[in-house]
Amino acid sequence: MTLTSPSPARTTTTDPAAGPADLAGRARADGIRFLLALFVDLTGKPCAKLVPVEAVDELVTDGVGFAGYAVGAIGQQPCDPDLIAIPDPASYTPLPWVREGLALVHCDPHVEGVPWHYAPRVALKAAIAGAARRGLELRAGAEVEYFLVSRDADGTLSPADSRDDAARPCYDARGVTRMYDHLTTVSTAMNALGWGNYANDHEDANGQFEQNFGYADALTTADRVITARYLISVLAEQRGMTATFMPKPFADSTGSGMHLHLSLWSGDDPRFPDDTDPRGFGLSALAYQFLAGVLDHAPGMQAVLAPTVNSYKRTGATSTRSGATWSPRRATYGGNDRTHFVRIPDGDRIELRGGDGSANPYLALSVALAAGLDGIDRAADPGPPGTGTDAVVRPDLPPTLLHAVEALGADPVVTGALDVAGPGVAGYLAEVKREEFFDWHGTVGSWEHDRYLTAF
Numbered sequence: 001m002t003l004t005s006p007s008p009a010r011t012t013t014t015d016p017a018a019g020p021a022d023l024a025g026r027a028r029a030d031g032i033r034f035l036l037a038l039f040v041d042l043t044g045k046p047c048a049k050l051v052p053v054e055a056v057d058e059l060v061t062d063g064v065g066f067a068g069y070a071v072g073a074i075g076q077q078p079c080d081p082d083l084i085a086i087p088d089p090a091s092y093t094p095l096p097w098v099r100e101g102l103a104l105v106h107c108d109p110h111v112e113g114v115p116w117h118y119a120p121r122v123a124l125k126a127a128i129a130g131a132a133r134r135g136l137e138l139r140a141g142a143e144v145e146y147f148l149v150s151r152d153a154d155g156t157l158s159p160a161d162s163r164d165d166a167a168r169p170c171y172d173a174r175g176v177t178r179m180y181d182h183l184t185t186v187s188t189a190m191n192a193l194g195w196g197n198y199a200n201d202h203e204d205a206n207g208q209f210e211q212n213f214g215y216a217d218a219l220t221t222a223d224r225v226i227t228a229r230y231l232i233s234v235l236a237e238q239r240g241m242t243a244t245f246m247p248k249p250f251a252d253s254t255g256s257g258m259h260l261h262l263s264l265w266s267g268d269d270p271r272f273p274d275d276t277d278p279r280g281f282g283l284s285a286l287a288y289q290f291l292a293g294v295l296d297h298a299p300g301m302q303a304v305l306a307p308t309v310n311s312y313k314r315t316g317a318t319s320t321r322s323g324a325t326w327s328p329r330r331a332t333y334g335g336n337d338r339t340h341f342v343r344i345p346d347g348d349r350i351e352l353r354g355g356d357g358s359a360n361p362y363l364a365l366s367v368a369l370a371a372g373l374d375g376i377d378r379a380a381d382p383g384p385p386g387t388g389t390d391a392v393v394r395p396d397l398p399p400t401l402l403h404a405v406e407a408l409g410a411d412p413v414v415t416g417a418l419d420v421a422g423p424g425v426a427g428y429l430a431e432v433k434r435e436e437f438f439d440w441h442g443t444v445g446s447w448e449h450d451r452y453l454t455a456f
Helices: 020-029 053-062 120-132 173-178 180-192 218-238 285-296 298-305 311-315 361-377 401-409 412-418 425-441 446-452
Strands: 034-040 046-052 064-066 083-087 102-111 137-151 157-159 199-202 208-212 242-244 258-266 342-346 349-352
Touching (some): 034 120, 034 218, 046 053, 102 120, 173 180, 173 199, 180 218, 285 349, 298 401, 361 412
Antiparallel strands (some): 083 102, 137 157, 137 242, 258 349, 342 349
């Protein structure tokens, strides 16, 4: 919910042009004893092997193997060949705040020597390459919201800070201070890594926080979101808390979003700003075309931006304790107004507000980029801003995960973004999510007991 503009793009912790040998040298120079060779599946689950520094040379030349079916949702069966995770040296990230001598490196899974197209990072790299062929680069910032909770023996969740019970806790200075040790450790780590942490705040719900860092190229930002989730989670565990990025852990509270700030560049030339914008938002014609594409494909994107059953408890909420849900229900746009699917904070960027804490950042950025580029290809116009009678009328966003999966399957641009590195990913992800919905739908819970047990 920050108003602060993103800081300038920053480099990764090693030279992006570095070769594989530089990873081993940098790790040894930093006193690293073990590296987490990490990637995520389509649901965003982080998977890793712990590799001793003595084996880093082998890691960078041969990778490290995983039984793909055991990983989770990554398009493999038990009979398939191993996934071989090949590290990206530019993503090397020391993590002494987690364990002394520990570092992380993001990897691209391969199968039989070929990048595995079901791997989300591989898909985003393919999408970025497609934009580069047009002379365009997507830069992105991400707002990472999360809850710090405790879970009782009976499964009941509550804010980890028992004093965090105010009716309007957003930005509460006392709540931030009580979580000072956790928040400042995360902030210190982000800044030491060159991410440019510029704000840490208590969000709208009890137990909810947000820690912001500067924007970068899309791949770097997606890597940082995954690293941030890991870092926040393990640091919370060290203090006896659970950090959750679940979209809506409490029925009566605001949920957690993952808002994406997007802009296109050609080299060092930003393509979104235009001081002569007749609509008054400071955007170029190209930016409006990109924005229109995002709005046009909003329903199809939601299965990626809001990919869980729980996501639609957040977007479907009509009220919360604070009086606002902060989650859009229609694909509208406007100025500095957080009720829209796309907000325009300034002429440098647009903010895509449809995503939540469960979104896979690689896939979210892939589909947003594809939607925006489709808008550019069609010279699309978003029409007047807002929700008034003169605004373009677009369909409501999907009300459930099942509706979102149906919208995904009906949108060739979004399915094409998922299949950009190879066919079958969109259909596979849709089936995974369809099964998730029916698994939930087939579960009998307390709501049904309360409503039906003695109703007839």
